[in-house]
Amino acid sequence: xxxxxxxxxxxxxxxxxxxxxxxxxxxxxxxxxxxxxxxxxxxxxxxxxxxxxxxxxxxxxxxxxxxxxxxxxxxxxxxxxxxxxxxxxxxxxxxxxxxxxxxxxxxxxxxxxxxxxxxxxxxxxxxxxxxxxxxxxxxxxxxxxxxxxxxxxxxxxxxxxxxxxxxxxxxxxxxxxxxxxxxxxxxxxxxxxxxxxxxxxxxxxxxxxxxxxxxxxxxxxxxxxxxxxxxxxxxxxxxxxxxxxxxxxxxxxxxxxxxxxxxxxxxxxxxxxxxxxxxxxxxxxxxxxxxxxxxxxxxxxxxxxxxxxxxxxxxxxxxxxxxxxxxxxxxxxxxxxxxxxxxxxxxxxxxxxxxxx
Numbered sequence: 446x447x448x449x450x451x452x453x454x455x456x457x458x459x460x461x462x463x464x465x466x467x468x469x470x471x472x473x474x475x476x477x478x479x480x481x482x483x484x485x486x487x488x489x490x491x492x493x494x495x496x497x498x499x500x501x502x503x504x505x506x507x508x509x510x511x512x513x514x515x516x517x518x519x520x521x522x523x524x525x526x527x528x529x530x531x532x533x534x535x536x537x538x539x540x541x542x543x544x545x546x547x548x549x550x551x552x553x554x555x556x557x558x559x560x561x562x563x564x565x566x567x568x569x570x571x572x573x574x575x576x577x578x579x580x581x582x583x584x585x586x587x588x589x590x591x592x593x594x595x596x597x598x599x600x601x602x603x604x605x606x607x608x609x610x611x612x613x614x615x616x617x618x619x620x621x622x623x624x625x626x627x628x629x630x631x632x633x634x635x636x637x638x639x640x641x642x643x644x645x646x647x648x649x650x651x652x653x654x655x656x657x658x659x660x661x662x663x664x665x666x667x668x669x670x671x672x673x674x675x676x677x678x679x680x681x682x683x684x685x686x687x688x689x690x691x692x693x694x695x696x697x698x699x700x701x702x703x704x705x706x707x708x709x710x711x712x713x714x715x716x717x718x719x720x721x722x723x724x725x726x727x728x729x730x731x732x733x734x735x736x737x738x739x740x741x742x743x744x745x746x747x748x749x750x751x752x753x754x755x756x757x758x759x760x761x762x763x764x765x766x767x768x769x770x771x772x773x774x775x776x777x778x779x780x781x782x783x784x785x786x787x788x789x790x791x792x793x794x795x796x797x798x799x800x801x802x
Contacts, residue, residue, distance in 0.1 A: 451767055452479035454508045454515045454539075456530060457522035458488040461544050463495070464712050465573065466521045469756055471496060472719040475764035479515060482508050482522075505530055512537040517767065519571075520544060523613050524622035528553050531568070535560050540567035540767060545631040547777055549622045551784040558777035567766055569773050570780040571759065574632040575639060577706035578725055578754035579690055579733065585752065586693075586700055587640065591735060593697030598637060598676045600691055602629040603684035609657055617659025624660035626651055626787060626794075629680035634666065634790075635783045641674040643782070648799040649790035654683040666790045691733070701741045702733030706754045718757045725754035 453470050455462055458481050471478045480500045481492040489501045502508055508518070518534040519542045520527055528548045534541045541561070547570045548554045561568035574580060586592055613621045614628060626649075638644070646669040651661035663683045668676040679688070693700045707727050718724045729748070736746015758774075765771035789800040 450475055450477035451516035451764065452477055452514065453517045453519060454480040454482065454511075455519045455521060456482040456505050456508065456526075457520065457544075458483040458485070458492050459521070459523075462519075462521035463488070463491065464709070465756070466519050466542075466544070466571070467492070467496060468712055468717055469760045470519065472717055473757060473760040473764055475768055476517070476760060480508055480511070505533065509533055509537045509539075512539055515539060517542065517567075517763070521571075524549070524627065525613075525620050528557065531557050532560065535564055535566055535568065538564065538566070540569075542569045542571055542763060543777075544571045545635070545780065546622065546627050546784060546787070547780045548784065549619075549627075550788060551781040554777050554781035554784055558781065561777065567763070567773060568777045569763055569766070570775045570777060572632070572635050572775045572780070573756050573759055574636060574706075575775070576755045576758050577708075578727060578751045579702045579704075579706060580636055581752045581755065582702070582733065582749065583691060583693060583700060584640070586735065586749070591698060592693060592695030592700060595641065595674050595693060595695045597694045598641060598674055598691075599679075599689070599693070600633045600636060600676065601679040601681075601684075601688045602633055602690075603679060603681045603687045605685055605687070606682040607655060609655055615658060615660060615662075624651070624662075625664045625680040625682060626661055626666075626790060630664060630666065630678070630787055630790065631783060633678040633680060634668075634786050635779075637668055637670075637676040637678060638779075638783055638786070641670045641672050641676060643671045644668045644786050644802055645671050646799050646801050647786055647789040647793055649793040651791070651794035661794070664790075664794075666786075668786065698735050698737045698746070700733055700735050700749065702749075702751070704731040708754045708756050712756075723753070725756070727751055 484503045614623045648667040650665045652663045663681045666678040691702045734741035734746040739745025762774035
């Protein structure tokens with residue numbers, strides 16, 4: 446890699462920008478966090494305190510006016526801004542990383558992909574859950590054929606948040622692209638597509654449970670993959686008793702894993718990948734089990750060590766793509782395929798029917 450790091454402009458310093466993107470960018474070899482864009486005075490103060498060398502600006506226009514001084518733009522602002530900001534950055538000649546979901550529709554994602562290809566620029570989507578510890582472990586088990594032919598994949602991204610937090614993610618305005626279907630659903634659908642390939646049919650239930658809520662907070666998606674695998678995906682903010690993160694059932698064995706990857710909580714607590722020993726590892730008490738014929742909760746099967754999670758791998762791959770012509774870690778066309786499923790899930794939940802793709 447070049448001795449001179451690529452200068453990165455980050456748009457947005459809320460949860461996504463401050464907790465995920467800024468720390469990972471700042472600790473990735475070959476990248477340097479140069480500019481943070483936020484109009485919120487408290488977040489401006491926070492950005493300066495956490496990254497003293499960065500330039501802080503109030504608007505994306507100020508950042509794009511300095512396009513010649515930057516090498517990459519990362520968009521971590523609210524969902525409804527992703528398409529216009531990515532379009533503006535690409536037209537300014539800058540490679541772009543966009544937090545998920547890249548857009549509200551598959552068509553918009555494909556238009557962005559076409560623009561990036563036309564300009565010869567990288568356009569990548571931050572699907573960090575591909576580097577979760579349990580997902581990496583499951584991919585390893587599948588690659589080794591430990592489970593046989595997979596019949597059913599159950600994935601749960603569940604939380605217990607009975608009180609509303611407010612903000613655009615809970616808005617009922619379709620323009621905001623809020624709700625769990627596009628938030629946590631973007632993760633579970635992406636993971637299912639990576640593991641088991643294209644989908645031929647989608648059925649979904651999207652329910653509003655909490656008093657005063659305006660958009661879905663308890664969502665279920667059933668996918669039929671062309672490969673024959675059935676994926677049952679759950680995204681909920683109203684789960685009083687959390688289920689297994691993964692339950693994967695195959696012709697030889699099953700894999701059951703409880704508990705979320707620890708990297709998000711570590712980042713929230715201010716830990717950093719370059720200074721935290723054992724980054725991404727979890728205690729043995731949380732390791733999953735592989736077996737058949739008995740519940741893992743009663744000792745069935747064998748303990749399967751969980752591989753360390755590795756969010757830093759995403760930005761390392763972005764740096765390699767820009768500096769050494771490496772592959773794009775998550776393409777906009779991959780994101781478009783997931784959005785096609787999410788759009789079908791929205792139609793299914795609204796009309797109460799299965800949607801064929």
